[in-house]
Amino acid sequence: MNFLRTEIDILENEIIEQYPDILPILLRDHTTQKNIIWATNNYEEFGESYLANVEILPELITHDNGNIIMPRVHKDKILQQSRSKEMAEVFTPSWICNAQNNLIDNAWFGRNNVFNTELTLKNGSKSWEVNTEKIIFPDKKTWKDYIRDTRLEMACGEAPYITSRYDTTTGDFIPIENRIGILDRKLRIINENVDNTGDWLTAAQTAYKNTYAFEWQGDSLLLAREAMFTTFIENYTSKFGKEPLSKSLEYIAYIISWNVWQMDGLKGVIPNSCKSYEVGAQTDMFTTTESKKVNCEGCEKDIIHKHNGIKCLIKDWANKDLETGKSSRKIKFIDLLKNKGK
Numbered sequence: 308m309n310f311l312r313t314e315i316d317i318l319e320n321e322i323i324e325q326y327p328d329i330l331p332i333l334l335r336d337h338t339t340q341k342n343i344i345w346a347t348n349n350y351e352e353f354g355e356s357y358l359a360n361v362e363i364l365p366e367l368i369t370h371d372n373g374n375i376i377m378p379r380v381h382k383d384k385i386l387q388q389s390r391s392k393e394m395a396e397v398f399t400p401s402w403i404c405n406a407q408n409n410l411i412d413n414a415w416f417g418r419n420n421v422f423n424t425e426l427t428l429k430n431g432s433k434s435w436e437v438n439t440e441k442i443i444f445p446d447k448k449t450w451k452d453y454i455r456d457t458r459l460e461m462a463c464g465e466a467p468y469i470t471s472r473y474d475t476t477t478g479d480f481i482p483i484e485n486r487i488g489i490l491d492r493k494l495r496i497i498n499e500n501v502d503n504t505g506d507w508l509t510a511a512q513t514a515y516k517n518t519y520a521f522e523w524q525g526d527s528l529l530l531a532r533e534a535m536f537t538t539f540i541e542n543y544t545s546k547f548g549k550e551p552l553s554k555s556l557e558y559i560a561y562i563i564s565w566n567v568w569q570m571d572g573l574k575g576v577i578p579n580s581c582k583s584y585e586v587g588a589q590t591d592m593f594t595t596t597e598s599k600k601v602n603c604e605g606c607e608k609d610i611i612h613k614h615n616g617i618k619c620l621i622k623d624w625a626n627k628d629l630e631t632g633k634s635s636r637k638i639k640f641i642d643l644l645k646n647k648g649k
């Protein structure tokens with residue numbers, strides 16, 4: 308298989324054929340130490356292994372020529388509508404992602420139109436024209452500062468703000484040089500500033516470590532992870548005329564599996580992991596209390612720090628873990644949010 312083809316759906320059976328070790332990494336959940344879960348009932352017609360709270364396993368998505376999980380734009384209209392209703396799933400056109408990413412970069416560079424100029428075409432539709440000049444950095448900032456600047460796409464769906472391999476609303480493929488995502492921009496900067504494979508790989512790993520996203524639904528999350536993985540291969544191959552070695556691919560997939568994680572962003576926990584439980588009847592010398600049902604306090608009172616579900620872990624790659632001495636540390640996402648009492 309050639310990953311540089313221009314079809315937008317990355318077929319899981321092809322990933323398994325060409326890179327047998329990658330799909331299990333892309334399905335990993337580092338919080339639960341298991342795989343990501345479906346977290347949607349859209350696949351339950353296939354049987355018990357496809358129920359919402361069940362893990363996604365490679366063998367569940369590689370039959371039917373790998374066509375089980377497909378991008379929203381290829382899903383049928385009725386399914387698209389029910390996902391919009393149940394999960395607020397509406398994807399943003401690439402020109403809007405571009406305009407918003409431009410706003411962040413305008414602020415970072417202190418000038419406009421750094422990567423491209425936004426356009427309104429004659430038919431009224433919006434687009435952009437790439438600025439093909441090598442990008443110049445402002446005083447006291449370097450290209451390394453840009454790739455180290457940490458960014459996050461919340462509720463990322465198929466992650467159109469991170470990499471724009473295709474327009475998620477039309478399905479149109481976008482060639483590398485026209486891409487507008489957060490990661491696409493970091494990779495462009497690396498391509499412009501580094502010419503040997505070793506330095507390129509180190510810089511690309513830094514770019515990936517500084518690009519985060521989370522999503523509730525397992526299928527979209529996997530598509531987001533696959534898009535970021537494929538973008539890596541496409542950029543490396545276009546720059547050096549050959550594919551990266553498998554150990555480089557595995558490390559990038561490992562970074563992605565940490566940084567693009569499954570979470571209910573309103574609770575900071577694995578989707579649907581908050582529990583109600585029964586406290587049994589108790590008798591002491593004077594009183595007897597009846598058994599009662601205890602609900603999750605966070606869910607009941609809508610307090611983000613009080614959920615009893617599985618709190619999502621993320622990796623802070625830049626800071627040493629004081630307990631283990633490792634060069635990065637795991638943190639609970641929820642601990643990044645202030646106002647712990649509320």
Ligand SMILES: C[S@@+](CC[C@H](N)C(=O)[O-])C[C@H]1O[C@@H](n2cnc3c(N)ncnc32)[C@H](O)[C@@H]1O
Nearest residue numbers: 394395396397398399462463464523571572573
């Ligand atoms: C409006 S779409 C946006 C997707 C993408 N960011 C884009 O702009 O195209 C909203 C996404 O949020 C996800 N979502 C809904 N509720 C969520 C929650 N509580 N936590 C995390 N993701 C959620 C849905 O599954 C869906 O993929």
